[in-house]
Amino acid sequence: MTLQAVLFIVGFLAILLAYIFFIAFLARRLRGKIPHRVHATVEMIIIAGILLGVVGIFQPWLQAGYTYGFTLLLYSTLSFIVWSHIPPQPAPHKSAAVTETERRR
Numbered sequence: 001m002t003l004q005a006v007l008f009i010v011g012f013l014a015i016l017l018a019y020i021f022f023i024a025f026l027a028r029r030l031r032g033k034i035p036h037r038v039h040a041t042v043e044m045i046i047i048a049g050i051l052l053g054v055v056g057i058f059q060p061w062l063q064a065g066y067t068y069g070f071t072l073l074l075y076s077t078l079s080f081i082v083w084s085h086i087p088p089q090p091a092p093h094k095s096a097a098v099t100e101t102e103r104r105r
Helices: 003-030 036-058 063-083 096-104
Strands: none
Touching: 003 063, 036 063
């Protein structure tokens, strides 16, 4: 193998490991701190970015649409990977009184 190939592989693995550690750091730091509603809203925005990126890539009229579509799709996909590892706050449990009432029915 040439030196250039080895440097490429080492650089790629370094970037990949940095991304993995970034995801793990954010997941530990934000676990259970983001409300359900905010989490769902951000997730929908990221998914909309993915869809707009795909539309931008496949539209045949503008070269700029392809360029921006690819960039949007790339960043939206990376964002979705990170965001999917951050769990929202747990859903509130029903109170004991409500559960007792449901049992009597």
